[in-house]
Amino acid sequence: MKILDSTFALSEKTLALRSQRMEILSRNIANADTPNYKAQDLDFRRVLSSTQTNAELKATHAGHINRSDSFSGADLVYTVPFNSSVDGNTVEMSVEQAKYGKAAADYQATLRFLEGEMSGIRKALRGE
């Protein structure tokens, strides 16, 4: 079904990216007390440009796994802390909590868009 693919493709990829960002932020929160741990974040601009320049591996065989919807290590950036700590850890808990909350809200927004698209198609199928 080409129409379904083209309708849901954007929201699907966005949803994957949003949940991956939440994973990165949860790593930071988990390592809040680890000495010398450097907090990371996903650079949305960089992910966007890498998907637009088509720089992904071609799947020329049915057995090849296409990993184009997952981010690579190059999209991860280290966050610069507002205050440095003695043990070399750059996680600032309140900053990370705020980021995680916003990422969760972003995820829900994408989910809402996807729901809208699905209900549109459902209505079309029912002929309402």
Added chain:
Amino acid sequence: MSINNIMGIAGSAMNAQMVRMNTSASNMANSGTVAGSQEEAYKAKRPVFEALLSEEQTNLRAPVVGGVKISELMKDNTPNSSVFDPGNPSANEDGMVFLSNVNEVVEMVDMLAAARSYQNNVEVISTAKQLMMKTLDLTKV
């Protein structure tokens, strides 16, 4: 799926914080322990956290890359203080006993910090779980 990874990562952190809390409890329980020499006297123990950066570091097949583990239990090398107590059965020939080097105030603060970090990870899991349930609701007609 990333949300499953969040559960694993936050779970590993909760595990590590629980070990930290247990270490504090053990230190506080042994704060009154006395011994006959500096070497035998109780030394406070401190867990050292380490980030799990790759698949090789995890001994389970669970998705916990990016999580945290306890790399070692370090001994606090603060010198133990000694008191003159010749009536104590573990006193040495000079009548001295060596106390533990546990600082109860430090342990209390460490335990509170561990509890707060644990709560943070519980919040992370509960948010991830809510989002997972909302995503599952997409399948409802």
